[in-house]
Amino acid sequence: MTSLLWLRQDLRLHDHPALTAAAHAGAVIPVYVLDDEAPGAWRMGGAQRWWLHHSLTPLSKSLKEKGSKLILRRGNAAEVLADLATETGAETIHAIRHYEPWWRKLEDALGDRLCLHDGNHLAPPEQVTTGSGGQYRIYSSFWKALQQQLPPDDPLPMPRSIPAPDTWPKSDRLADWNLLPTSPDWSGGFDWTPGEAAALAKVKSLDINDYDTARNMPSQEGSSRLSPHLHFGEVSPRTVWQATGRGDTTFRKELAWRDFTSGVIRALPRYGEENGRPAFDKLPWRTGAEARRDLKAWQQGRTGYPIVDAGMRQLWTTGWMHNRVRMITASFLIKHLLIDWREGERWFWDTLVDADYGNNAVNWQWVAGTGVDANMFGRIMAPLSQSAKFDAGDYIRQWVPELAGLADDVIHDPEGAGCRPRDYPAPLIGHREARERALAAGRKVR
Template structure:
C-alpha cells in the first residue's frame, strides 16, 4: 500500500481549487484533517462568531469529502504537535497544506519542517512574489496593485478530484459536537442562520448571484440599504471559495475593476502581516504610541455603548446592532462605526479591533488589523488621523434610512428627513441622546493629535 499523505485544512475549507488536496490525491491515499489550535494563536484564537461559522463549515466539508470516498478527521491542540503525532499513528509521509501568513501559522509551518509540502492557493498571487525592487512586501496598496498586474490574471482554478483515495486504516477523530463551537446559554447566534449558510456549495451560489450584480458594485457597495456587496467575505476568509475562482467567474464582466481591487486588497494585507507580524497589536507609526487615548470608567462606559449600538448616532447604532445580530456589518458602515470609536470617542483602535474579531464571521487577521489601522490613521498606509468621518452626513449621503429602520426599530417610524439625525422632538424616548456632539468629538480628537505631535 502506498504511504498515505496528510491533508491539513485551515482557512481553506473547500475541495474545488484546492491544490494541496490535488497534490495529496495524486500521491496516493489521503488523510484529511482539521486541527483546532487555540494555543498557537494566543490572544488571536478565533472569535465566537467565527466558531459558529467553523462548526457549520466543517460539517459541510465532511459531507463533501464523504461524497468522494473520504472523510474528515478532527483533532485539537497545538497544530504542529498534533500533526506530527498523526503522522506517527498513520505512517503518513508528507503533510500537504495551503500556505498561510498569520504569524502563528508560519511558526507552525516552520516547526513541521521538511515533511510539510506547502502550496499556493488562497491568493491571486503569492504575497512573497509581489514585492518591491528590494524584494520586500509593499507597504502602499496602490504600488502593490500596480506590481500585481504582472501576475494577473491568476491561474485558472483546478477542479476537485472526483474520488479521493482513502487509507487502509482511519485514525481516530474527535466528534464535532465535542468542540462546543456553537454558543449556548444563551445562544446569541440565532440571527446568523437567517443571514448565512456556511459551506463551499453556498459560496458558489453567492458567487453566481453576485456575477449578475458586479457591474453595479462600485456604486451600490456604499449603500447600506441595498444588496450591493458580494457577501463573499466570510466564504473567502474560511477558504470555502478561492480568490482565483472568484476572479475568473467575473472575468469579462463590465465594470468589475473595483471588485478586483477588493480581492487584491486581501493579498496586500497578508503581505503587510508577513512583513509586520505584530501589526494587529502595534501601531504602524511609532508616533501614535504617544497619542493620549481615553481610559478609565467614562471611556469604558462609552465603549460599551458603542458595542451595544447605543451611541445616539443612528447609522453607528444600526451597524453595531447588525454586527451583533448577524455576525457581519456593511463595509461602509464598518468604516463609519470604526471612525466614530477612534475619533469621536478617542478610544484606542485595538479595542474596536478586538470587538470586530470576536463578532465578525469574516474576521481576518490581516484585513482586520490593516483596516483598523487605516481608519485610525496609525498604519503604514492609512487615512490621516485628522480626516474625521461625519456619521450624520455619511448616513444621509449614502441613503441609509431603510438600513436604520431595519436595525434600529425604535426609529422605524421617522421620516427620511428625521431618521439620520432625529431632533429632541422626533427622538423616541427609548432611543438614547448622542453620546457626544460631532463638533465636540472632532475637536477633542484634533487636540489629542496635536498633543501627540508635541
Template structure:
C-alpha cells in the same frame, strides 16, 4: 499500498481549486485533518462568530468528503504536536497544506520543516512574490496593486478530484459536538442561519448571486440600504471559495469589475503586511502614535460598551453595530463609519474595536481586520490621516441609509427620511432611543487636540 499522507486543513475548506488536496492525492492515500488550535494563536484564537461558521463549514466539508468515500479527521490541540502524533500513529510520511500567513501559522509551517509541502491557493498571487524594485514588501496599497496587476490574471482554478484515495485504516477523530463551537446560553446566533449558508455549496450560490448583480457593484456597495456587497467575504475567509475561482467566474469590463478585483487585491496586500510586520494587529504601524493618549477611564469604558451595543445616539453607527451583533457581519461602509466613530469621536484605542470585530465578525481575517482598523485610525503604514474625521450624520444622509437604520434600529422605524439620520436635531428622538453620547463638534475638537499632543 504507499504510505498515507496528511492533508492539513485550515482556512481552505473546499474540494474545488484545492491544490494541496490534488498534491496529496498524487502522493498516496489521503487523511484530511482539521485541528482546532486555540494555543498557537495566543490572544488571536478565533472569535465566537467564526466558531459558529466553522462548525457548519466543517459539517458541510465532511459531507463532501464522504461523498467521495473519504472523511474529515478532527483533532484539538497545538497543531504541530497533533500533526506529529498523527504522522506517528498513521505512518504518514508527508503533510500537504495550503500556505497561510498569520504569524502563528508561519511559525508552525517552519517548525514542521521538510515533512510539510506547502501550496499556494488562497490568494490571487502569493503575497511574498509581489515585491518592490528593491526586493522588499509593499507598504502602500496603490503601489502594491500596480505591481500585482502586472502579474494578473491569476492561474486558472484547478478542478475537483474525481476520487480521493483512502487509507486502509482511519485514525480516531474527535466529535465535532464535543468542541461546543455553537453558542447555547444564550444562543446569540439565532439570526445567523437565516443570513448565511456556510460551506462550499453556499459559497458558490453566493458567487452566482453576486455575478448576476456585479454591474451595480461600484455604486451599490456604498449604499447600506441597498446592500450591493458581494457577501463573499466569509466564504473567502474560511476558504470555501478561492480568489482564483471568483476571478474566473466574473466576466465583463467596467468600473464595477475593476473595483471588486481591487478589493480581492486588498486582501492579498493585507496578508503581505502581516507577513512583513507580524505584530501589526497589536502595534501601531507608525510608532509616533504610541504617544497618543487614548481615553481609558470609567467614562471611556461606558462609552465603549455603548458603542458595542449600538447605543451611541448616532443612528448609522448604532445600526451597524446591531447588524454586526445579530448576523455576524456589517456593511463595509458602515464598518468604516463605526470604526472612525470609536477612534475619533470617542477617542478609544483602535485595538479595542479591532478585538470586538474579531469576536463578532464571521469574516474576521487577521490581516484585513488589522490593516483596515489602522487605515481608519491613521496609525498604519498606509492609512488615512488621523485628522480626517468622518461625520457619521453626513455620511448617513449622503449614502441614503434611512431604510438600513429602520431595519436595524426599530425604535426609529417610524421616522421620516429627513429626521432619521439625526433625530436629536429634528426634535423627534423617541424616548426608547439614547441621546447622542457626544456632539460631533466636541468630539472632533477633542480628537484633534489629542493628535496635536504627539
C-alpha cells in the same frame, strides 16, 4: 504513500492545490486541528466558531462522497500533526500556505515534512514585492505590481475521488468541540449558509455591474457577502476572479486588497497589536470608567448616532456589517470617542463571521491613521452627513426600530431635528466637540 492534508482556512475541495498534490502522491488523510493554543490572544472568536462548525459539517459530507473522511483533532497543531504522521506512517503533510503569525510559527515547527502550496491568493505575497524584495506597504503601488501577474492561473478542478488509506485514525466528534453558543444562543439572527456549495452558488449568482455604487448604500443589497466564504477558504480568490469576467474593477480590487493585507502581516506580524506608525504610541487614548461606558454603548449600538447604532446592532445580530458602515462605526469609536482602535478590532474579531487577522488589522489602522497605508488621523468621518449622503434611512429603520417612524429628512439626526424618541439615547458627544477633541489629541502625536 500516505499523506496528511492539513486543512485550515481552506475548507474546500475545488481549486485546492494541496489536496491535488496529495491525491496524486497516494492515500490522503484530511485533518482539521482545532488549535486554541498557538494563536494565543488571537484564538478564534465566537462568531467564527459558529461558522467553523457549520462549514466543517458539509466539508465532511463532501469528503465522504469522494471516498474519504475528515479527521478532527484538538491541540497544538504542530504536535498533533507530528503524532498523527507517526501513527499513520504519513511521510508528508500537504497544506496551503497561510500568513497569520501563529500559522507561520506552526509551519516552521513542522519542518521538512511539511509541503506548502499557494492557493488562497490571486498571487503569493512572496511574488508581489518591491524592487528591494520587500512587501508593499502602500496599496496603490501593490495593485500596480500585482496587475503584472494577473490574471491568476485557472482554478483546479474538484477531484473525482480521493485515495483513502487502508485504515483510518480516530477522530474527535465535532459536537464535542462545543463551537456553537449555548446559553444564551446569540446566533438566532445568523442568516448564513456556510460551506463550499453555498460559496460556489453565491459566486455563480454574482452581479457586480453596479458594485462601485451599490456597495456604499447600506439600504441596498450591494455587497457580495462573500467575505466569510473567502476567509474560511470555502472558495478560492481565483475562482471568484474568473467568475467576474471583465466585470467591475472595484470588485476585483477588493479581492486584491485581501492579498495586500497578507503581505502587510507577513512583513509586520504584530500589526494586529502594534501601531504601524510608532509615533502614534504617544496618542492619548481615553481610558477609565467613562471611556469603558462609552465603549459598551458603542458595542451595544446605543451611541445616539443612528447610522452607528444600526451598524453595531446589525453586527451583533448577523455576525456581519455593511462595508461603508464598518468604516463609519470604526471612525466613530476612534475619533469621536477617542478609544484605542485595538478595542474595536478585538470586538470585531469576536463578533464578525469574516474576522480576518490581516484584513481586520489593516482596515482598523487605515481608519485610525496609525497604519503604514492609512488616512490622516485628522480625517474624521461625519456620521450624520455620511448617513444622509448614502441614503441609510431604511437601513436605520431595520436595525434601530425606535426610529422606524421617523421621516427621511430627520432620521439621520433626530437629536438635531428635535424629534428624538424617549427610548433612544442622546448622543454620547456632539460631532463638533468630538472633532475638536480628536484633533487636539492628534496634535500631541506630531
